Amino acid sequence: MKQFSLKRLLGAxxxxxxxxFASGAATEAKAEGGTFVWGISSxxxxxxxxxxxxxLTTNAIHSIFEGLVMLDLSDPNAKNASLKPAIAESWTVNxxxxxxTFAIRENVRFHDGTSVDxxxxxxxxxxxxxxxxxxxxxxxxxxxxxxxxxxxxxxVTGPMTVKITLNETNYEWLxxxxxxxxxxxxxxxxxxxxxxxxxxxxxxxxxxxxxFVEREQNIKLVMDRNEDYWGENAKIERLIFQPLPDQAxxxxxxxxxxxSMIMEAPWEELENLKNEGFTVTTNENIPxxxxxxxxxxxxxxxxxxxxxxxNMAIDRDAIADGILKGTGRxxxxxxxxxxxxxxxxxxxxxxxxxxxxxxxxxxxxxDGLELDFDIYEYGYNEVWEKSIQRDLKKxxxxxKLNKIEWITYMGKWLQGMPPELQMNEIGWGWxxxxxxxxxxxxxYHPPNGFNVGWYCNPEVDKLFDEAVKQKDKAxxxxxYQQANDIIIGQDFGYAVKxxxxxxxxxxxxxxxxxxxxxxxxxxxxxxxx
Amino acid sequence: xxxxxxxxxxxxIPVLFGVSIIVFLLAHLAPGDVTTILAGPFATEVVKxxxxxxxxxxxxxxxxxIKWLSHILQGDFGTSIANRRDVADLVFPKFVxxxxxxxxSAALAYIIGFFAGIFAAARPYSFSDRIVMGVTxxxxxxxxxxxxxxxxxxxxLNWRLLPATGMTxxxxxxxxxxxxxxxxxxxxxxxxxxxxxxARIVRASMLEVLSQNYVRVARAKGMRRRTILHxxxxxxxxxxIITVCGLQLGYLLGGVLFVEVIFAWPGIGxxxxxxxxxxxxxxxQGATLVxxxxxxxxxLAVDVINAYLDPKIRASEKAGxx
Numbered sequence: 001m002k003q004f005s006l007k008r009l010l011g012a013x014x015x016x017x018x019x020x021f022a023s024g025a026a027t028e029a030k031a032e033g034g035t036f037v038w039g040i041s042s043x044x045x046x047x048x049x050x051x052x053x054x055x056l057t058t059n060a061i062h063s064i065f066e067g068l069v070m071l072d073l074s075d076p077n078a079k080n081a082s083l084k085p086a087i088a089e090s091w092t093v094n095x096x097x098x099x100x101t102f103a104i105r106e107n108v109r110f111h112d113g114t115s116v117d118x119x120x121x122x123x124x125x126x127x128x129x130x131x132x133x134x135x136x137x138x139x140x141x142x143x144x145x146x147x148x149x150x151x152x153x154x155x156v157t158g159p160m161t162v163k164i165t166l167n168e169t170n171y172e173w174l175x176x177x178x179x180x181x182x183x184x185x186x187x188x189x190x191x192x193x194x195x196x197x198x199x200x201x202x203x204x205x206x207x208x209x210x211x212f213v214e215r216e217q218n219i220k221l222v223m224d225r226n227e228d229y230w231g232e233n234a235k236i237e238r239l240i241f242q243p244l245p246d247q248a249x250x251x252x253x254x255x256x257x258x259x260s261m262i263m264e265a266p267w268e269e270l271e272n273l274k275n276e277g278f279t280v281t282t283n284e285n286i287p288x289x290x291x292x293x294x295x296x297x298x299x300x301x302x303x304x305x306x307x308x309x310x311n312m313a314i315d316r317d318a319i320a321d322g323i324l325k326g327t328g329r330x331x332x333x334x335x336x337x338x339x340x341x342x343x344x345x346x347x348x349x350x351x352x353x354x355x356x357x358x359x360x361x362x363x364x365x366x367d368g369l370e371l372d373f374d375i376y377e378y379g380y381n382e383v384w385e386k387s388i389q390r391d392l393k394k395x396x397x398x399x400k401l402n403k404i405e406w407i408t409y410m411g412k413w414l415q416g417m418p419p420e421l422q423m424n425e426i427g428w429g430w431x432x433x434x435x436x437x438x439x440x441x442x443x444y445h446p447p448n449g450f451n452v453g454w455y456c457n458p459e460v461d462k463l464f465d466e467a468v469k470q471k472d473k474a475x476x477x478x479x480y481q482q483a484n485d486i487i488i489g490q491d492f493g494y495a496v497k498x499x500x501x502x503x504x505x506x507x508x509x510x511x512x513x514x515x516x517x518x519x520x521x522x523x524x525x526x527x528x529x
Numbered sequence: 530x531x532x533x534x535x536x537x538x539x540x541x542i543p544v545l546f547g548v549s550i551i552v553f554l555l556a557h558l559a560p561g562d563v564t565t566i567l568a569g570p571f572a573t574e575v576v577k578x579x580x581x582x583x584x585x586x587x588x589x590x591x592x593x594x595i596k597w598l599s600h601i602l603q604g605d606f607g608t609s610i611a612n613r614r615d616v617a618d619l620v621f622p623k624f625v626x627x628x629x630x631x632x633x634s635a636a637l638a639y640i641i642g643f644f645a646g647i648f649a650a651a652r653p654y655s656f657s658d659r660i661v662m663g664v665t666x667x668x669x670x671x672x673x674x675x676x677x678x679x680x681x682x683x684x685x686l687n688w689r690l691l692p693a694t695g696m697t698x699x700x701x702x703x704x705x706x707x708x709x710x711x712x713x714x715x716x717x718x719x720x721x722x723x724x725x726x727x728a729r730i731v732r733a734s735m736l737e738v739l740s741q742n743y744v745r746v747a748r749a750k751g752m753r754r755r756t757i758l759h760x761x762x763x764x765x766x767x768x769x770i771i772t773v774c775g776l777q778l779g780y781l782l783g784g785v786l787f788v789e790v791i792f793a794w795p796g797i798g799x800x801x802x803x804x805x806x807x808x809x810x811x812x813x814q815g816a817t818l819v820x821x822x823x824x825x826x827x828x829l830a831v832d833v834i835n836a837y838l839d840p841k842i843r844a845s846e847k848a849g850x851x
Contacts, residue, residue, distance in 0.1 A: 035700045037699055037700065042803075042806075043803055045611075046611075046612065046613055051569065053569055138576050138579060139567070139568055139569070139572075139576060139580070141576070142568045142569055142571055142572035142573060142576040143568070143569035143571060143572070144571075145571040145572075145573075146571050181569060181571075182569055182571070198613045201613055202612075202613060202614065216795070217612055217614065217619055217800070217803075218623075218795055218799055218800055218803055219695075219696075219699075219795045220699055238700075240699055240700070242695075242699055242793070243793075244694065244793050245790060245799075245803075246790045246791060246793075248678055248791065249693075249694055249790065249791055249792070249793050252678075252681050252682075252685065252686065252693040252694060252791075253693055253694045253793070255686050255693075256681075256685045256686060256689075256692065256693035256694070258692060258693060258694055258695070258698075258699070405806075406806065407562075407563070407806070407807070407808045408559075411562045447573070447574070
């Protein structure tokens with residue numbers, strides 16, 4: 001790192017010497033402590049897995065809790081994260097894929113010392129799906145509806161065996177339990193009964209490799225290694241998440257050696273950080289895409305030529321390379337990377353502003369047109385939305401950006417687009433392609449799902465229905481890709497912009513961190529030098 | 530004097546009442562439905578409605594206001610919607626953190642501003658006056674965000690003298706010395722603007738008093754400049770200075786958001802900002818009310834100090850009352 005020449009002058013001052021001593025002592029303590037501090041970009045939600053949402057919160061949830069199965073996040077080269085046994089030591093699936101029988105692992109203990117068995121698993125499932133259960137939690141049932149809507153019954157068939165029967169075949173269902181919004185993790189019934197739902201969300205008790213220690217809102221969440229973990233113990237002793245909402249503050253914190261890792265560093269600083277000795281890790285297969293929804297109830301957007309013209313007008317390379325400095329990759333398909341159905345390089349059209357103009361003229365807009373475009377105020381999206389606004393201007397489309405504060409935006413987004421609005425946006429994804437169904441199916445129009453632009457093509461839905469019934473992932477992937485080719489290649493129902501490679505900056509002392517094809521990490525495998 | 534204080538205390542009641550109405554309405558009239566976040570994206574309207582009922586959001590605004598106010602009067606600030614904690618537990622520790630930063634910054638600003646102002650006033654329009662005023666003007670107008678980053682760049686990143694973020698070492702056990710080390714940089718950043726304002730008001734006020742006839746008489750009698758400044762000028766120059774100092778402290782207690790964000794200082798401004806982002810109405814109300822209360826208390830203290838220093842204020846109050 002650069003040294004400032006005035007250092008010598010100041011070093012002479014006695015008081016400065018004493019302060020430097022004190023500051024140095026703190027750094028020394030860190031090296032010995034085995035504490036990993038992650039500077040995160042915003043505060044997390046509450047920590048009850050059944051009612052928690054968001055990628056950051058999921059990082060904490062996946063450290064403290066486990067489900068029947070978990071994602072294996074230890075392979076940086078995996079194209080997509082696969083399932084691994086967790087509370088369930090093994091499982092079998094019947095021939096038609098409707099009955100899952102889980103063998104519960106022996107000797108799994110919660111952080112409060114109580115044991116896990118089949119009854120505990122059932123108790124948890126009752127909490128988030130049985131409306132008649134004494135401990136039913138309606139918020140949990142709302143959160144986990146996407147997962148439980150497939151379940152017909154949950155039965156305890158032995159002290160350590162649970163059988164879950166589905167309503168219909170869906171080979172993606174099991175992995176639905178490890179997405180980041182309402183997670184069917186196994187929580188301690190003893191703790192929930194003793195504390196109640198509200199308090200449990202503040203002092204969570206799970207079986208994971210880290211146990212909750214304390215949380216000071218907007219200051220830190222502290223977790224310690226679970227010494228009684230059933231598997232291999234975590235390498236680090238303590239894991240701390242520190243909310244540092246400002247980019248510059250996060251940069252200062254890692255450069256000053258106060259945190260071990262930061263997220264969302266300024267893209268233009270990544271090269272400098274590498275040169276300063278920090279590790280910048282990215283992953284090409286992060287399961288999320290940033291996309292524009294078109295309103296298929298709006299007369300202008302009902303014309304496929306307009307939708308195609310917008311797709312042709314967006315300079316995705318300019319966003320990926322110019323704005324995101326190579327931490328993004330242009331994408332056009334509705335199948336996100338990090339899923340088994342992803343098709344790299346899918347691009348049914350090319351960037352062609354002249355072609356877009358011609359298409360608009362053909363559609364009856366030779367003098368251009370005006371569009372209303374809702375965008376949210378959160379993160380850095382406005383930078384690329386303005387780039388898209390400029391791209392559209394070049395082909396004669398005057399897009400009016402309606403910038404809306406995040407919560408208001410989400411409220412409006414979830415209701416589906418009103419007829420007068422032409423476009424809105426989101427960035428999201430799961431580790432399974434079922435996410436594409438949630439975004440595009442006719443029966444996932446709000447309030448039943450997130451198809452907020454009201455796209456509907458029954459032919460696509462038929463392909464989806466077939467895809468989830470395929471035990472062979474290659475066959476399922478082919479069906480998904482066929483559907484994708486209709487949604488984008490034929491209907492241009494959406495405008496997908498890019499995928500993000502999720503750059504993370506690590507202090508040189510961090511070893512074996514894996515930036516996996518997921519939006520959360522396995523902190524148990526990290527080592528500190 | 531007691532009568533004056535009582536009069537001022539009585540006047541704070543309608544002020545606080547007005548503040549409570551504004552705080553309540555501002556939080557409630559903002560668009561957006563918190564149940565969208567609370568119940569998750571798949572929630573049915575039934576679940577959302579149950580949540581609204583559990584937080585009392587289904588009732589009319591006047592009913593909600595009366596209930597909220599009666600709870601506040603009993604010391605119950607409610608439960609944070611986003612964090613499920615008592616609002617008092619969230620807001621008061623953060624206010625204490627802000628108070629530590631605000632009071633230390635204010636003290637530093639007063640000391641610098643006071644001496645710089647007196648120094649400049651004693652040598653009006655001289656070279657040293659212009660230098661002192663020029664420097665305070667520059668520092669006072671430096672955006673806190675920029676100034677804070679510059680200080681961190683030098684002190685923490687280049688010289689490695691002080692910690693860059695937080696209020697204590699996140700891996701340590703804290704302690705007063707640790708807090709002090711973390712306090713220095715945000716305190717310097719925060720103190721810059723008020724120090725400049727105080728310096729300028731001290732200078733202006735002193736110059737005005739020094740141009741009065743009684744000061745000329747004192748000079749003509751051959752009194753030393755120091756005696757004139759300390760014994761005759763200063764007390765008469767103080768009321769506007771105290772008023773400005775009080776206002777500055779009030780602003781600082783409201784949370785110096787930029788400084789809290791840059792240094793990750795866990796203060797009330799930061800907490801309020803997070804609560805606004807999460808549409809956490811009880812926390813927004815609690816934090817805003819505490820800030821408003823601090824402002825009112827500081828202003829009350831300023832009025833009392835001014836009345837003590839200046840008998841004319843007490844007299845005019847008395848005349849106004851009769």
